[in-house]
Amino acid sequence: MVACARVAPMWPIDSSDAVCAWTRAGMESDCAAELVERAAAAGVGGWCRTAEGLVEFHPTPADRLPALARELSFRQLVFTRQWFARFAVCRGLPPDDRVAPLARAAAAIPRSVSAVRIEYPDTDSGRPLARLARALARPLEAAIAKAPGIASDGEGPILHCALLDGGTALLGLSDPANSAPWPLGIPRLRAHRQAPSRSVMKLDEAIARFLNDDERAAWLRPGRTAVDLGAAPGGWTWLLRNYGVTVTAVDNGPLAGPLQEDPRVEHRTEDGFRYRPRRPVDWLVCDMVERPHRIARLLAEWLSRGDCRHAIVNLKLPMKQRWQTVARQLETIAAALPGDGRLLANQLYHDREEITLFVTRAPLTR
Ligand SMILES: C[S@@+](CC[C@H](N)C(=O)[O-])C[C@H]1O[C@@H](n2cnc3c(N)ncnc32)[C@H](O)[C@@H]1O
Structure with missing residues (x-):
């Protein structure tokens, strides 16, 4: 029946x-x-x-x-x-x-x-x-x-x-x-077969989910600058370069071949927790495998010092009680944002035991 x-x-x-x-x-x-x-x-x-x-x-x-x-x-x-x-x-x-x-x-x-x-x-x-x-x-x-x-x-x-x-x-x-x-x-994204790593899909999905069309066009184009912390082998750097963004890729590990030849990619073999840009950049992206509170604190420092305008950052969550951990980190990051800034976070389809955060100091325009 x-x-x-x-x-x-x-x-x-x-x-x-x-x-x-x-x-x-x-x-x-x-x-x-x-x-x-x-x-x-x-x-x-x-x-x-x-x-x-x-x-x-x-x-x-x-x-x-x-x-x-x-x-x-x-x-x-x-x-x-x-x-x-x-x-x-x-x-x-x-x-x-x-x-x-x-x-x-x-x-x-x-x-x-x-x-x-x-x-x-x-x-x-x-x-x-x-x-x-x-x-x-x-x-x-x-x-x-x-x-x-x-x-x-x-x-x-x-x-x-x-x-x-x-x-x-x-x-x-x-x-x-x-x-x-x-x-x-679950967004339908095209596969990036040329990308150096499958991690590229996380950044691609984050961009699709968190940015509207106007923001994508204005914030991801030639002339924009980014720092990629924990960049190797280079999936996220590769995607940013596809948008025309100039990238400083920070990682002790090697970048994939074509990125090493790219004049708009500077590879710095440094500790991502110590590296700071000489001038503010448009984007901080970060996929370092570290405890969430260290990554949240690092992002909060970049935001408070005005080192970046927007950020997409991955938080690894191998623990139980992920929501409680995330809620604490969101508080830390929100405290470093100006009042009209935005903080969004999502457990993306292409994420595994992790979530991805998007932060911008820019107010919502539409
Ligand atoms: C998940 S992989 C990044 C993959 C990258 N997003 C991509 O698309 O190819 C994490 C990277 O973080 C780097 N890493 C971890 N701790 C770091 C640190 N303190 N400073 C710089 N890089 C670090 C590792 O060497 C590793 O290459």
């Missing part, structure tokens, strides 16, 4: 029962701890239930969810890749027609949606559902377009259909202005 338990009739999430957050497998407790703490700071109590790669935050009482949606910005969240407010749980979907019951359950929300996304946990057991997700995408969109009361017409929230297994799906909504623009929160 198909059972689609409807738990909320309206957007914005007037009576949804839970916020569902996709996170990296193994970091569910960090995602949950962060959601509980940030919700409490916004005046909303609650508790979490976790499954592999997925965290449900249940506000108490449940009618506090709209307050949470108002107060909490998706971009603040470190361990959440994507989120949606759940309004239905569909169980027992028949293998020969999953679409009809899903469309019926979706039609229970009487409004239009701007897009339909079929998602699944980014885990060993969830990834095989990618094929089913692809197969369901068009038929579900078509069924929703025909369903009375709901239309996929480019306006309104995004409808998420989260497959948990072949017979179970969650339905939910997210605000396009307060969620990740990519399904599952």
